[in-house]
Amino acid sequence: MTLRIGTRRSALATTQTGHVADALRAAGHDVEIVEITTEGDVTSAPLSLLGGTGVFASALRHALRDGRVDVAVHSLKDLPTAPEQGLTIAAIPPRVDPRDSLVARDGLTLGELPEGSVVGTGSPRRRAQLAALGLGLDFRDIRGNVGRRLDMVGREVDAVVLAAAGLTRLGMTDVVTEHLDPIQMLPAPGQGALAVECREDDEATIAALAPLDDPDTRAAVTAERALLARLEAGCAAPVGALAEVVDDVDGAVISMRAVVASFDGEHDLRRSLTGPAHEADRIGRELAEIFLADGAGDIADVGPTTPSSTDHPTSSTESAQ
Template identity: 55%
Template sequence: MTDQLRIGTRASALALAQTGSMADAIAAKTGREVEIVRITTEGDTSTESLKNVGGTGIFASALRHALLAGECDVVVHSLKDLPTAPADGLALAAVPKRADARDALCARDGLRLAQLPGGARVGTGSPRRRAQLRASRPDLEVVDIRGNVDTRLGRVGHDLDAVVLAAAGLSRLGRSDAITELLELSPWPTAPGQGALALETRAGDEKLVSALEHRTSRITVSAERGVLALLEAGCAAPVGASAMIEDGLLFLSARVYAVDGEHQLTSSHAAYVDDSADPAGEVSQRVARELLDLGAAELAPLGSSGAAEPTDASGAAG
């Protein structure tokens, strides 16, 4: 291996922005020269709904194939796009410091969610966001959409009154000015791992990017993703989760929604980080077990592929 580190990424604007920031950070911390390798995935070229082409695992699979084939040394994922099942021969080598995990409403005329008129058309490609919108405002018309961030924002004020996107993605693209309301995590939990990036390497090469590891972010996203894995919740399951560490205590809350948003189940638990060898695993097991005991498997479509929540061809949701 030369001193040059090759970073694989999807070629969307958001993926390139995320990868560019990671390339700069790696170069600054390690002194290595970095080359960005663009990789096209089926999710980038298909116009079908992600449910029909395999969920967001289609974004990760092409990057992982390139990594295993030696076409690059590390790949950058939006962590919410990464299936929870481990990949043979690969390692989640680093979770850098997480950005804002919240969803953002981008509406016409500066409107907030509560201010949208009855019948307003709100666009999203996420089953979780559809369920949350229906639960919060059953009088709205929720429209299934795809496309990159600019395409989605460009529809606001035309055929849509608003769209819901990830605050982190908007920030990374310099489009936070479009946000009219940040949806707080307690009433509006987001996809497990939202706002975080994942640096994946071949097993044994973790040291290439270990300098970017942020322990708190790793623990919180592991707790959130642990719930997703234990529920066997795939891309069609409306599941939100939010974890945080405060005063040494790991708090995790997860919510499962009926597809129509009419019913929901919530579980919240906590554990002291220093009292357990695996606090994320411990607390996620408690939360998942309680949700299943409450009837989550009957409420929502669980037991699917173990993939993450769908975004879109640009990663706009994530």
């Protein structure tokens, strides 16, 4: 049986899919890569106006449902938090560096950028956290693939912020002038992780994908996405989260940090929570309850009720890394 893997056509998407394909081939499977064009790939409109990151996932999911492909590879932060009927995330491979990275003109670090420097980012989360640092930066809303954003540096903007994982997978870490510490900049929930999806009734494909799953990564991103789902964070809500699995005397535990901020960076809440790794979903939701109790809804577009199937992750404008 040949496993047909669907992917977006961008360099990053095809590279990510290539890693999954290589792992499957190494396990003895025949693999064919099928390129799928998504709505988000053929428009320059802000993604928040198109319905969030679902515009990148929906075409791949349609291809899964109609049998054109057997597997779809997504950047996990591109997926809505609500379960997708008939599909399952069969594998979440080991996470790559979840941090954000600064690429600035003249090799400058964040602290070296002069007041008034223009930072290009389409992410409300990144913009809010950078503004909160009080460095006097200006911001420009940008879109485009990784190459397009890098070309802007020194020409249209002084710096851009991209996911370290994307640059790592593309072999472009040499352009990074600073990896941003999560103390300053918490990443998008799920950043750095891939989701390998298939039909939930396709037992043979599920079995083939199972060895690719990394339990620690799955636990960490489960906690992050549970927080996001409980907050019902809209596509423009600046929410960041990072969970890590660490060993403790009583077994594996999740240590999780998160932030909810106002768009202008004037207000933010930062909270953390630790608990058993096997209770990842509960930990994420419990941390969300702490945010809601502490007034997160007063500073950002987050809601107090259980999300519906139309909700999308807060990282909707970050899909091109």
